[in-house]
Amino acid sequence: MAGREHFRDVAIIGAGMIPFGRRDEDSLMDMLAYASLNALDDAGMGDQTVDAVYVANMGGGILQHQTAIASSLVDRLSLLPAAAETIENGPASGASAVKNGLLAVASGYYDMVLVVGGEKMREVTGWRATDFVATMTHPLAEYIYGVTLPGMAGMFTRLYMERYGVTREHLVGVAVKNQEMGGLNPYAHVEMAITRQGIFDSPDSVVNNPPVADPLHLYDACPVSDGAAALILCPLEMAKKAKKPAVLIAGFGQATDTQTLQEREDPTDLKAVTLAAQQAYEMAQVKPGDIDLAELHDAFTILEIAESEHVGFFKKGEGGKAVAAGKTRLGGQIPINVSGGLKARGHPVGATGVAQVVDIVFQLRQEVGKARQVKNARTGLTVNFGGFGNNVLAFVLRRVDS
Amino acid sequence: MAIDMELEAVLRPPQLKMKPYPPKAITLANGKTLVVREASREDVPTLLEAVHPTLFIERDYYDIVGARLYAELLGWYRHRVRNEYCLIGQVDGYLVGIVNGRMVDQKVGMSYHTLAIDRGLRIGSHLFAAKMEHHIEYLGQDEVLIVAESPIGFRRWMIEYGLEPTDIQHELGGPDSYRLTRDLYFASKPRLVVGSRPVPPDVWELATREILVASEEDIREKIAGLKGR
Secondary structure (H helix, E strand, C coil), X not given: CCCHHHCCCEEEEEEEECCCECCCCCCXXXXXXXXXXXXXXXXXXXXXXXXXEEEECCCHHHHHCCCCHHHHHHHHCCCCCCEEEEECECECHHHHHHHHHHHHHHCCCCCCEEEEEEEECCCCCXXXXXXXXXXXXXXXXXXXXXXXXXXXXXXXXXXXXXXXXXXXXXXXXXXXHHHHHHCCCCCCCCCCCCCHHHHHHCCCHXXXXXXXXXXXXXXXXXXXXEEEEEEEEEEHHHHCCCCCCEEEXXXXXXXXXXXXXXXXXXXXXXXXXXXXXXXXXXXXXXXXXXXXXXXXXXXXXXXXXXXXHHCXXXXXXXXXXXXXXXXXXXXXXXXXXXXCHHHHHCCCHHHHHHHHHHHHHHHHCCCCCCCCCCCCCCEEEEEEEECCCCEEEEEEEEEECC | CCCCHHHHHHHCCCCCCCCCCCCEEXXXXXXXXXXXXXXXXXXXXXXHHHHHHHHHCCHHHHHHHHHHHHHHHHHHHCCCCCCEEEEEEEECCXXXXXXXXXXXXXXXXXXXXXXXXCCCCCHHHHHHHHHHHHHXXXXXXXXXXXXXXXXXXXXXXXXXXXXXXXXEXXXXXXXXXXXXXXXXXXXXXXXXXCCECCCCHHHHHHHHHCCECCCHHHHHHHHHCCCCC
């Protein structure tokens, strides 16, 4: 990337979110405001304002019939006359907003930036929420044929199972692990631990965990959630003066792929994930083995396994076995989704990419409590997966002690 | 309250003889055991304690379902409903859900309500399935008439069982009834009706020792807390 040497290092000095779940009493704007205020407070901003606000949201125009959300939020938060933009990039909207905030500060144009992502999806029935998410598919090649994201993930899973030996037990392992972690995360939508017996071994699991898109079952899918998360970005030198340890955005990457899965030479090859992670590693000058924990985009359990291979933690075909061996658990070789992931923390689409970064910040600052804390975590990775892997962003975050 | 038994005999409806529902145990997603068993008339005051907080929960139509179920259970307790029965679900002795219905006659069943107190574990689905099992397999009926008062109910009953629409007025008023036939029941049974019998003795002992009811505050949180599980 030409000219990067002139960029300033950018750090996160504030992180905040609100519990994800079903928030009937809160509007989309309420949620965005609460998360923003939490991040501003966390940064110890007091009356200090920000130069710019980047708001990630995918569905306000469809679900709430509301557009120009950033203009509304900046006024609601009394941050006028800060610059304000809404970023829509499907389920990768959150990470896209972080990237835009990062570039704005790195370029030297702005010093203090608020990035916030939010989505209110429980306002509509599950069917309509699924249809809303499906609007990211190709309108002529996919959507009109009734393709949904669960359906696409089901086909992807079948192919991945056939080629790489992933089994339903591996998928169940991801679901059980992530829901157990969700139970420890006060911000998680799903706090209920599940057991392999209850969702797989027992004959009663046929009702507890019915198929949703074969071979994916109910507990292989993330819930439909409301929620918001926010970050405050500023130059690293400024962040070093803050009370809390600064978290440097050490690297980022973004890559795209064909909009439809069927156009790809190998639909099981998530090239954009590989490229985005490689770019982020290169910029941060780290290797996969240097990462202490990762938040991967597990909208479906198969994605955690596939992404863990594509970002270089495991060889292809080894991700499922790694789950079974406990390598991705807290205390394992590379703890993945100790927040509960999308699977348990929830997936308010516009919020997810920001929430992943927020959780890594909390981890790197050692703030999540003993039961969920990754020991001595200093470097974390996030992967926010848009479309079905057609627009992917990755960040490497590193704790910097002043 | 003194009861004039001569007048009471007129006010009380005649009852059909109803076969009991054999209790069963179901493993839930969280690994705990749900006991589904028939409640007795004497259990009603305890059940009403659990239903009461739902009268004030608007979310997912709990207030309507709760108010009607409260009246139906009270009516059964005071002998004002004909041929009613009630099944309950318990986990670790705690009441987690209630379903009820009645026999219209030997052939036709009338499904009343399904109330899940613990959410996110498909307890409502398991209890509704038990209710259908009772009507078709134990009461030996040919069909059950059903309506849903919430979108969740519509999804769970009408869609998952593929119920037949009819133009028959349901006793709860509202839209016309949907019908579960014996054929539909047995077609749905492999994927919707589960559980094992007999209930293990230790689990049974805990369930029948006492029906434990969570506090009103806990029930409100379980049903309509922030997480909405």
